[in-house]
Amino acid sequence: MSAEELLLSNTALLSEETGGGRLNVSWQVVQYVPLTSTGRVQSVALADCVGASAERSELVLHCVTLHGGGCLGSPHREPSQARMPCRDGGQAERWAAAVWNIMHGVAPDAPPPRQKRWLVLINPVSGPGHARRVYARCRPLFEAHRVALTEVVTTHAGHVREIAAQIEPAEVDAVVCVGGDGVVHELVNGLFAREDADAAVSALSIGVLPGGSANSLCVSLLKANNEKSDSRRSKGGAVGEDDDSPAEGRLLHGFLSMEWAFAADLDLGLEHLRWLGSPALWLMLAQRQYAGGLRFKPKGSEAWRTLEAPFFSVWACNTRWPTTSTQLNWAHLGLVKDSALSTFVDLTSGKHAEAPFLEYVKATEIELDPQPRTAEQPGMLAIDGELVPYASTHISVLPGKLHVLGAVKGGGGDACE
Numbered sequence: 001m002s003a004e005e006l007l008l009s010n011t012a013l014l015s016e017e018t019g020g021g022r023l024n025v026s027w028q029v030v031q032y033v034p035l036t037s038t039g040r041v042q043s044v045a046l047a048d049c050v051g052a053s054a055e056r057s058e059l060v061l062h063c064v065t066l067h068g069g070g071c072l073g074s075p076h077r078e079p080s081q082a083r084m085p086c087r088d089g090g091q092a093e094r095w096a097a098a099v100w101n102i103m104h105g106v107a108p109d110a111p112p113p114r115q116k117r118w119l120v121l122i123n124p125v126s127g128p129g130h131a132r133r134v135y136a137r138c139r140p141l142f143e144a145h146r147v148a149l150t151e152v153v154t155t156h157a158g159h160v161r162e163i164a165a166q167i168e169p170a171e172v173d174a175v176v177c178v179g180g181d182g183v184v185h186e187l188v189n190g191l192f193a194r195e196d197a198d199a200a201v202s203a204l205s206i207g208v209l210p211g212g213s214a215n216s217l218c219v220s221l222l223k224a225n226n227e228k229s230d231s232r233r234s235k236g237g238a239v240g241e242d243d244d245s246p247a248e249g250r251l252l253h254g255f256l257s258m259e260w261a262f263a264a265d266l267d268l269g270l271e272h273l274r275w276l277g278s279p280a281l282w283l284m285l286a287q288r289q290y291a292g293g294l295r296f297k298p299k300g301s302e303a304w305r306t307l308e309a310p311f312f313s314v315w316a317c318n319t320r321w322p323t324t325s326t327q328l329n330w331a332h333l334g335l336v337k338d339s340a341l342s343t344f345v346d347l348t349s350g351k352h353a354e355a356p357f358l359e360y361v362k363a364t365e366i367e368l369d370p371q372p373r374t375a376e377q378p379g380m381l382a383i384d385g386e387l388v389p390y391a392s393t394h395i396s397v398l399p400g401k402l403h404v405l406g407a408v409k410g411g412g413g414d415a416c417e
């Protein structure tokens, strides 16, 4: 037995003989220690556990365990089950109930936590059209997590916004989007458009399963945990037009980013040329420079700071990735003033934030007045990867407004929230 396991048997919240061995559980680990030295000791971290159930005389722990890492690439999670033998069905039932409570931070013999109610919105045409398949893989984990599920497959662009207007916050705990960032963007703006926006946004959590093409929110959440998402670039799946795109002068809520110049051109303007690969696209864009006004309020200051054109790329984001900050109370504003291509290639690692050609600041407010690059191709501006009018834009950061479901680094008792 390892030192950690020995320690557990001394610090267990609950410990019981099963006949063939002993079950122990602490706030962090469930452990089965067989009586015979030939039997296998099993230890399961509760941080990897999404559910506990009883099957005949076995305690079944439903897990999403980490695989890979190091030379095997980024770690990623796979569903798995750990089965621990009990004396009989009754003991298995009691242990399943106790472990479920402990996963939620309550005493083993306390009344069970209230069942969560999740509304799942599946966009069948997002990205490469795999959303239904992605959800079918994840559904058993939601069931193991004892969530009451209401599922809606979206039928048209704008459907999520319509649903967001009608959600009854007292009847739903979380809305899980199976699709790309566009669906989350629609949901967020649908919620903020409600008369009771503040109450609705603070009552509901938002979840996302990666079914889109970029899945930036998912990638950001998992990268914060140093894990890998199953995201792919679109292979050309059809996506409908959203008639509800913002008009000039309208308030819009973003959860991810504001992109201007190179970043927006690369993301939105050249989708049809993505087959060329990133280096070729960067070379095409390297000569582009943009004029415009850009000022911002640095974190901790009331004085505005102005930056001088020309710009190559401007990117403001409010996620943990690609930077490593754990505070989300400001936008990370990255300004590339030269097309230093060789270093920019490192975009996905986040190292570009430290690159000498990039000015990186933390801002609480940003004002952008983009000027046309040429009459034919003025340029693009995007919020959360969605095209918005190429016009003067004011951005304010709303700290801690949204609650997002995601794995908690180092555990915390509930791997699903």
Ligand SMILES: Nc1ncnc2c1ncn2[C@@H]1O[C@H](COP(=O)(O)OP(=O)(O)OP(=O)(O)O)[C@@H](O)[C@H]1O
Pocket (backbone or CB within 6 Å): 123, 124, 125, 126, 127, 128, 154, 155, 156, 157, 158, 159, 178, 179, 180, 181, 182, 183, 184, 186, 211, 212, 213, 214, 215, 216, 234, 239, 240, 241, 242, 385
């Ligand atoms: N049934 C549907 N038919 C047509 N369009 C839809 C349908 N359901 C949702 N949409 C629209 O699809 C758009 C894009 O969806 P989504 O974000 O899921 O995919 P994506 O754009 O491929 O992914 P990403 O944003 O990660 O690049 C949304 O803005 C939404 O309005």
